[in-house]
Amino acid sequence: MKTTTKHDERMATMIFASxxxxxxxxxxxxxxxxxxxxxxxxxxxxxxxxxIQQLLDEKVTFEQFFQAAELHPNIHLIKGVICGYRVEEIENPLTQKVRYLDKLVDELAKGKKMEKILREEK
Structure with a gap:
């Protein structure tokens, strides 16, 4: 799924602490x-x-946040719609990572069981 360049730039420059x-x-x-x-x-x-606290204190952007991350090997198992976008179809890698985080937070807030949120391949 295509996002606009403006949208992708906004995701990259957004401050994680905000x-x-x-x-x-x-x-x-x-x-x-x-x-x-x-x-x-x-x-x-x-x-x-x-x-996490260090990154909050440093007011890093989402781009810096995800550059420092070692992503879980099972992130490809995160699927579904968040903010009108199907996460597995987002083409911009950084925007996709931000939306992965949004999706996990949303699942947590919706009461999904932790073992389902923390996806493990079967």
Whole structure:
């Protein structure tokens, strides 16, 4: 699925620390915890709590955030629609990674079981 150049540039330059509080609010409003959010971020990126905090403090862009990440080998199992885009069809690699994170946060907020969110191939 094609996204516009403007959309992709906006994703790249967006500051992770500006979006993070919205992730926390979204999951906590639905009865999940910040710790569960960090578990999801860790699964996707390999970042522990200290690294997440460091990236928040440094106010990194999503481009810098994902450049520092070691993505989980099972990210190809993340499928579905988020923000009107089917994540597995997004052509821009960075935009796709941002939407993967959005999708995992959304699944957490919707009450999906953690073992389903943290995809393991069968």
């Amino acid at each position: 979006v993070y509080p919205h992730y926390v609010t979204k999951v906590e409003k639905k009865g999940r915890t910040k710790e569960e959010l960090h578990l999801v971020i860790n699964w996707l990126t390999g970042f522990d709590d200290a690294k």
